[in-house]
Amino acid sequence: MAQIAFIGAGPAALYTAQALVRMHPDIRIDMLDRWSKPNGLIRYGVAPDHLGTKRVARQFTRLFERQGVGFFGGVEVGRDLDLCELRDLYDVVVLAVGLHGDRHLNIPGEQLPGVRRSGALARWLNGYPTATRPQPLGSRVVIVGNGNVALDLARMIAKGPDELGAAADPALFAALETGRVGEIHVVGRSEAAKAKFASPLLRELKALKETQIFVEDLDRTETTGLKSTPPLAVLADLHGSGPADARCTLRFHFEKQPVEIVGKRQVEAMAFRAKTGTLTVPASAVITAIGFEEAPDASLRRSAFDVSGNSHKLAPDLYCVGWFRKGASGSLPDAREDGISAAQSILSSIIPSNVAGREGLAALLKQRRIATSTL
């Protein structure tokens, strides 16, 4: 029986494993993850108020419960064991570690206290076990980014505790004192028409109970006649929505280039370059939501492999999937598609041999006194 190990147990690994099991039930799969629980970004990235999306994880429980996939949590390849050791133990090893570093703006003032990172903040709001307790946000929040991560954070901060839903832990939001935020600014470089906001997520903002929404920099003459062109039409529709006596205002800004985060000991404002001059927004917190890249502490580096983004196969016994393969873009449907084609690629050339597999890995970890978490 062929034995395959995944490094990483997030969506990329899970969809690949699901496809492998579907196409070839007679395969033994193990997943290693540096976190103690599987599901990666479904657990620590998907917004906790998006219960329906969180529940995509339901389909993966059967992999572990019924389909014999093994889980070794709290194990980091590159620290606890080397990749070559793992390759000796399995017929195929799949790199599915993702990219969990927050991209930086690289502008002055970025090191000031009060500057937060979207990935780290999402991990906190999802109850990531070792995330350090963040400081409260204060009353004015600037979110830099024109994508769905920025929208998720803006929406969650704007929500009152009764709007968050069953999957969110109110205590984690209370630590940020989200209820005291009176102004949220979502600022991005792109023009409104090119913002990477998904329209359903924009539309969802209309349901906010405590927040009034304004959209700056939207040429309203341009949006008439463009009713069917999201996101412009949706943004135009959002402008002015929400109760007039709202606790909070959410303001969108476009075509603003980040210049500097201003403050003495703590964030006080953020400055942007606009077409017509400078925009300075007073802020108690700045959240960057401009994408993800390799984290400085990543133990497996893309540069160590010939990751071109074209092929899943790196060597006859080594494959890569998901963000680690093609960079940090794409959502769950993309991960599923990628996983299916990775599984086809693996099955087309895997040759089962007499490797030590699961038992060999367990013995090695025991010998090194590395405690692992199981499910």
Next chain:
Amino acid sequence: MMKISIFYATETGNSAILAEDMAEHLTERLANGQDVQVIDLASAKLNQLQKDALLLFVTATCGEGELPRAVRPFYDALISERPDLSGCRFAVFGLGDSCYADTYSAGGYLFEQALLALQAKKLLRRGLHDASGPELPDDAGRAWLDKVIQKAR
């Protein structure tokens, strides 16, 4: 002997899993004398809509109330080639997320309308599952399937 084809349209995989679970449920429930097939609409052909089979559709809703990207070729072929489905019996189960209220379960609605326009006979009201609701998709799917079987007999 009942012949049942379960077609699924999925983007995150939920509909695929549900379709497989439904097939398993049917196999258990009908013991012997059934012929249940699970078919991914991403790779299905129009001639798989067989007149002697009970046609079940399990479909997700995506984006702006659209069908999953991968099944659009099948749907477009259905609309443009207009196969005659008179005599076919079908039922649709739509998965949705009430978080996106405007487009809730729109994918299921699209299929239902397309099949009705081709003279197929709808056996039962569209089944629904809300990903943000309290019910498990499996439970909703089984309850719906039991009603379908009752009607089909």
